[in-house]
Structure formats: C-alpha cells, structure tokens
Amino acid sequence: MKKILFLFVLLANYLSFSQSPYTLPQLKYTYAALEPSIDSTTMIIHHTKHHQAYVNNLNKAIAGTKLESLPLEELLLNATLIPDAVRNNAGGHYNHSLFWEILTPKKDTKPSLELFKAIETNFKNIDSLKKLMNQAASTRFGSGWAWLILTPDKKLAVTSTANQDNPIMDVASVRGIPLIGIDVWEHAYYLKYQNKRTDYLGAIWNLIDWETVSLKYMNALSNPLLEKIEKDNWKELKDFYKIIIETCHPLEENNFGPIRELSGELYLKALILKKSTIPTSLKHEKTKLALEKMLILSKEIHAMVEKNEKEEHIRKKMEELHTTFHEVQAYCMH
C-alpha cells in the first residue's frame, strides 16, 4: 500500500511539474564562458537561483487561474490588470531569457547593415547608443533594467524600467519590443563589481551578441506584438475597461451599488475616451462611431441613476454599453 501511495505521489509530482507552462531556458554557452566580464559564480547563481525562482514563482502564481492559458506576452501587455506576483515573475522570466540570449563569449560580432543604419538614424552611432544605454542603466535608482527597444512607430529608443518591469508592459512610460536588456539588479554584478555598477556597464558591451540583436530587430519589425503595443497604449480605453469591470460585472449578481456610486465617473471616463487620440491603426469610422455611442450611453446611464430609474432599465443600457465597449476592444485584437 505504502509503495502504491509513493508511486501516486511521484506521478502527481511529475504531472504537476510537466504541466508547468514555463521552464528555465538552457544557455548557449557555459557559465564560465563570459569571464572575465561576468564571473562564473555570478552566472551560476543568476541563472540557476534567481531566474529559476522567477520561473517557479510564475508557475505557482498562475496555477489554476485563467492566466495559465495566456501567452507570456499577453501577461506582460496586461501588467496593470494582473496580480503583482504574476507581473514581477512574468517580467523576471521574460527579461532574463532575453538577457542570456543577447550575450555571447564570441568576440567582435557586428550588427547587420539594417540595424547599423537604424542605429545611425536614431543615435548617430553605436558609441552614442552605448552612452545612452549606460546613462539609463546607471541612473536607474535601485533595481531594474536598461533597454534598447523598437517602438510602435518602428524607431529605436533607449529606456529603463524598475524592478522586473519591461517595455512591453502597460506600466512602462516608453513602450516597444526589447532588443537589448541590461540587468542592473545587484545580483547581476555585485560579486565581482560590488558597488561599481559603472564598471559592470563598461564590461557588458564586450559580451553583446550583435548578430542575435540584429535578428531580433528584423523579427521585431514584422512582429504583430508591435501593433498590439500601439493599440494597448491607448490608456483611456484601458481606464474605461477598469470602470466597466467595476460597474458592469457586479450587475450579474444584481449588485447595482457600484454603478449607482460610479455613474458620474463612468460618464467622465467615456468623455475622456471620446476626446483621446485613437491609435493610428484603429483610426476608422466604426471606432469613432462606437466611441460616440459609448459616450451617449454613459450619459444616459448617469442620468437614469440620478433620477433613480428602475434597475431593469439601467441594466439594459449597461448591457448595451458593455457590448459596444467589447466591439472597440475586438478591433484592438485584430
């Protein structure tokens, strides 16, 4: 009996382990290969302890939730809507996976002609880019990352984020697809460089794999994620979504409290949304019409709440508003 129980526990463990959506990526070089710029002990701890912990904690945070079935990039895009444990660990996993990829022990790798030209157009030359990146990295207070990204208007930009956030996330002030990410958490350099972050930043450029970065640039140019970021960057629509969740969803349980309390705010958010700049790829007549309709409906709902009208009338209008909102949201998905 004990033996059967043991086998059952083993099988259950195996199944739960094998079903975890995220795993630690293998490195394409040995832990010692990046010496002397990054020492072997730092690499071992960074990869097998820190990154592994992000993977484990991400799997744990999404286990048994709807988030389990979403691709990693969708979690990042919706950072403001997901629990902090998911945001931090999804970011940690994405950022480190990119970091390992863009490092190499190979010497003198060169950017492709296309990337070289883009760097010249955006920063004058590679040295100015390095200077800007190092500035972003050294001025990032506390832990975080410095980035070279491709923005939705297909330009290169340098930016930085705190903690394990990244430029795909809706919390980032400058958004785009990361091409280079430099880890400026102390765990990335402290054993060798102690408090000398600048020395670490000087050395990291010896390791950048420009061939991989060039490939990432070419892929990013045609990556649908770029358009998703542009549409997702429509903050006023996201704000409206939050109030829809707060007011519409409780109606399913006949809870009219939130809409009674927030109808004025709903109307105001609809007004702000109507006046906002529509992302270029969504600037068509049906989006404009839907926003107008949402404004009219929100105004009517607010007036109905003020006049204390029957709940079934309010519900009907709210359902109409909900559907119209999802029409706009659906345009954003395609």
Ligand SMILES: [Fe+2]
């Ligand atoms: Fe790290």
